[in-house]
Amino acid sequence: MKDAADLLTILDLERIEENLFRGITADRTWQRVFGGQVVAQALVAAQRTVPAERECHSLHGYFLRGGDPSRPILYDVDRIRDGGSFTTRRVVAIQNGQAIFSLSASFQKHEDGFDHQVDMPDVPGPDDIPHGDALKEKILEHAPAAVKRYWQRPRPIEFRPVMLDHYLTENKLDPVQRVWVRCNGEIGDDPHLNAAVLAYLSDMTLLDTSLFAHGLSVFDERVQAASLDHSMWFHRPIRASEWLLYAQESPSSSGGRGLTRGSLYDQAGVLVASVAQEGLIRPRR
Template sequence: MTNQDNDIDTLLQYFALETLEVNLFRGQSLDIGTGRIFGGQVLAQSLKAAYSTTREHQVHSLHAYFLREGDCHKPVIFEVERVRDGRTFSNRRVSAIQNGKTILIMSCSFQKLESGFDHQAPMPDVPGPDELTEKTLIPIDKIRQLSPRMRRTLTTQGPFEFRFVNDVDPFDETPKKPIKRIWFRARSPLPDDQVVHRTLLTFVSDYHLVSTATLPHGISYLDPRLQFASLDHAMWFHRPLKIDDWLLYDCDSPSASEARGFATGHVFDINGKLVASTAQQGLMRLWDKPENT
């Protein structure tokens, strides 16, 4: 995504999938500067493909596995299997395909809106977004230490605004508690359409989550010795949400073991309602030497 492509309207164009045949769609790929497809892109596009085969239902959960690295210079084909259509619930299975190989599989479930029991965990007591300011993820004095590609990825202003409750310097090797709390919102107003808001939340939920697992170990996700990649991703949507208003992403990592880091997240709206939850595992493999040597 280039500097002129950072608005929400441009991002939404990547989710306007081309229909090739019944249950078959094509989406263009987004380049965020890493040379490979951003996981949130293929997650959101897979969800949008599934949405294209449903009526009067909203996604309430999704579970996905990242199988292969995607090429951001090529489109992705999405094949949807209509597993079940019931009066209340519908289920879909999506395969994201590139170069004839599956790069992601997703199962998702949709439900007609209905009332029922209601309770939730409380939102953490943290400063509100108006008490914080937007800062670069990388301290200005350390930007020169990055490769040109990573400099572009981590310093380009994107379609979402992030305000960090806890300032995290990725170059600081001091072990920390595995907790991140981040306020975020879309930079532009959006239509009142839950398909749009839930698809965009799926996209942005892949930011900052599993990197929480690196914090207790004094290792940066920017360290060239670290092989770091998402393995799977799950989401549960609890209540209607608006991503063009402030949301708090409360991330923590209860475990890392066997070269995998595990993190969970809870998304609260500005009024403290729990609107979604996430979970993700990522590969965390530390080599003695940088991967590319």
């Protein structure tokens, strides 16, 4: 996939039955399906069983097995509850008769209420840091081969890291990351679609932050890394085609697992979503 149009194609699930949907994987060059794709497709399946005026305010998922990119994925939706204010759905993603991912999502009609947020970190804007060919050249000149391959791949999400040290050094760094992200192309104003695209991109760069304190990255062949779970809270309206600051920190790693928390702000400093993920970060034996 190279742009928003490709991403929207895989998010347009085929309805097989009332509560059963089928999704495809466009990029079949990976060994397993990208976790953000499964989260986003499962969210889309849940959205299609919920009234349009109710938007997702939280989701919680578990990655159970690696997905096979050469085969379609079935999404079975369980309509847990339709309440006066909240709607709850459970989705199981299935391949080869086995569950590969489970999702619980809650939807709410719009309400006014108390409103506060923490401030956005003070960082350079997306146009004030290296980007485009200048960013690629800076990374490709000194980076390991795996990092070079990653940056040479086209993708539907554009991101501009505020810090580059973790790509270029094996020094132990503070487990903190700041990166500007956006969908590579216009996707419109549909809140459901913007939430799904945000869910897709939220799995990018997150696991890597938990390895900074150890002088490692997910590209390092000495590390076995995989997402174990993924949670999101949607706070305010989202425009995934516009720049969002993804501010991440990893408060802990232990027992072969690393925890990372993320906050997504728009350029006006508005906190639009929060993310948390625990991942497997195990030295390869």
